[in-house]
Amino acid sequence: MRVAAASLAPRTLEGARRGLVLSLVDDEGRVGLGEATPLPGFSPDTADDVERALAELPGALGAIDLRGGDAETTAAAPAVLRALEPLSPRLRGLPAARFALETALLDLVGQRLGLPASACLGGHLRRAEVRVNGLLATSAALPEMLGSARALVARGVRAIKVKLRSRGDEGFARDLEALRALRQEHPSIELRLDANAAWSLEDAPRRLALLAPLEPRFVEQPVAPELLHRLGAQAVPWAADESLAAPGMPERLLEAQGCAAFILKPAMLGLLRAHDLGRRAQERGLGAVVTHLFDGPVALAAACELALALPRPPLACGLDAHAGLAAWPAIRIPQLREGGLVVASDRPGLGVGPWTA
Structure with missing residues (x-):
């Protein structure tokens, strides 16, 4: 061909x-x-x-x-x-x-x-479905954040990721109070947090210990990409995101104590490399999460196919539809279903198209 x-x-x-x-x-x-x-x-x-x-x-x-x-x-x-x-x-x-x-x-x-x-x-693997996680941010007012969480749960979403947007100790204290309110209202939801590499290597252990009573599954990228492998086991497990793009870092993180999951963004890593990293992480007993980059329908369909292709079921993935799709032509993404699910499309290739600009 x-x-x-x-x-x-x-x-x-x-x-x-x-x-x-x-x-x-x-x-x-x-x-x-x-x-x-x-x-x-x-x-x-x-x-x-x-x-x-x-x-x-x-x-x-x-x-x-x-x-x-x-x-x-x-x-x-x-x-x-x-x-x-x-x-x-x-x-x-x-x-x-x-x-x-x-x-x-x-x-x-x-x-x-x-x-x-x-x-x-x-290969021959054909997974039927993958769940998606919801996304919130502490930059929203607390009533708005809690209302968004209720809407996600009502849709059938069982895992919620919260981006911690505040900076400094005072900001972290505000985020902590918001997270406590969220946990109190949704005691059974799987909670994940994302620090966006904003913490220092010295602050991270203390903040992770303060978050431990909330029982988050993990905190994504607590520290800068080049420092993550030095963090070690902490009161809350952590996950690698931006660090995966750094040369040699995935190999270090596969061996690192405290690493719970790889966050796979194929738009940042390449589709085949993301699949390889997910496979290697799962072989080591780590979780894998596939997520989009708030991109368009073709990229989102490809990320969904990646999640369906991993050797073992991934954790709930960051593949929910997002507001940015409104800027693209209204093309159906066959892998996305109501109820917080990504499903096999049973169409050849991506199943998206034809493209109309």
Whole structure:
């Protein structure tokens, strides 16, 4: 199978953010979709960098060789990896571009094999469903935060992640009071917290100890990415997010005491690398959580397929629909269902499309 043509559809989103939808057409007329929507201030690449790369690189792709696998799904992901290998030097530092290319190629391969992208990523594995987690932030007024929590629980969401937005000891004290109110109102909900790498290595143990009575499952990225492996076992387990993008850090974290889970953002890591990291984490007994980057429908569909492809059931994932989708064309994401569920779409490839700008 060869890529015969490629095109890019840009999308201007809120603020300075831009998205790009990549369409790859194979030699039999199938169209595979990928998306790159870097998040300014978080993604290491910019929309301009990604646009230049995606305008140039598809023409340099070699054949996607599925021989040796026939309809065997185990051949699909390695074939995509081999096809992209010559482009790796030019994709270095451009994870959003890699994510778009990998997604579009897997979409094509899935259509060729008549299999969903999750089966192409995960071999013969076909998981039926994955639960999603809800998202709150302590920057909201307490009545608003509690009201949002009630709405999530009413939808069937069983895990809630709270972003801790306040800074300094006084801010942490306010966050702690809000979390106590949330826990009192929802004693059985699975609670997760995200410190967004804002704590120092000295402050983190004390704050984690104060959070322990609330029984959070873990706190994501309590300290800076380059310091996380030094945190060690604490009163509350912690999870790795931004640290996973740092060279050599995943290997350290797989061995680190206190690490409970890997938070996998394929838009920041690449789709195939995110799957590999999730597999390795699960092999070591760690949890895995797949989450979007508040990106568009193609990227969200790809992240859902990743969650469905992991060797073991992931923890509830950050794949709920978000308000930013309103800036994109109204395209149905077949993996998302009411009641806080991601389900297998039973469509070949991503199951999204055709794309209309």
